[in-house]
Amino acid sequence: MNYKKTVLFATTLLSLLASPAFAANSITITDSWSPEAPPVVKVMAGYMVIHNNSNSDIAITSIKSKLFRKVEIHNTVMKDNTLHMVRQDRPIIRAKQTLVLEPGKYHMMLIGRQKPVKAGENIPVTLSFDNGKSINISLPVRKADEKNKKTAPAMKCGGGMKCGGGMKCGASMKK
Numbered sequence: 001m002n003y004k005k006t007v008l009f010a011t012t013l014l015s016l017l018a019s020p021a022f023a024a025n026s027i028t029i030t031d032s033w034s035p036e037a038p039p040v041v042k043v044m045a046g047y048m049v050i051h052n053n054s055n056s057d058i059a060i061t062s063i064k065s066k067l068f069r070k071v072e073i074h075n076t077v078m079k080d081n082t083l084h085m086v087r088q089d090r091p092i093i094r095a096k097q098t099l100v101l102e103p104g105k106y107h108m109m110l111i112g113r114q115k116p117v118k119a120g121e122n123i124p125v126t127l128s129f130d131n132g133k134s135i136n137i138s139l140p141v142r143k144a145d146e147k148n149k150k151t152a153p154a155m156k157c158g159g160g161m162k163c164g165g166g167m168k169c170g171a172s173m174k175k
């Protein structure tokens with residue numbers, strides 16, 4: 001094994017160890033995870049990076065998890081000095097681009113948890129796309145660290161729906 005190959009191999013191994021990667025044809029998902037939530041909170045957030053390796057835009061048509069009643073993608077926007085979470089109907093991953101879901105921005109909202117999920121466990125999620133493909137991923141649950149606590153201020157998102165961790169969910173989340 002020459003030097004270049006060794007480095008490539010080591011790098012690949014490292015990235016495999018760092019976070020799971022899931023691929024289905026033109027879509028690759030990396031860096032998936034979910035911060036642990038208190039047992040009383042029935043809503044959790046999920047993060048990941050979705051890569052579209054194709055030459056066409058691809059939309060997410062549905063997301064499901066057997067551990068949750070429903071899963072949505074939200075964007076966090078500042079309006080009237082308050083952070084609001086706005087549900088994204090058909091989030092699009094542009095051709096050759098990535099859609100980054102991270103704390104304080106786009107995120108997955110896992111709503112109506114059916115049973116407790118602790119750090120160290122995995123949340124299975126299935127994403128379906130408008131090209132007819134779907135992809136099964138898992139979100140490793142991790143302890144929410146200090147950085148995440150800071151980036152998760154009280155959010156108002158309407159409708160009187162509570163989504164945990166100090167967030168109030170509103171009208172925009174209603175179906």
Ligand SMILES: [Cu+2]
Pocket residue numbers: 074085107108109
């Ligand atoms: Cu949300």
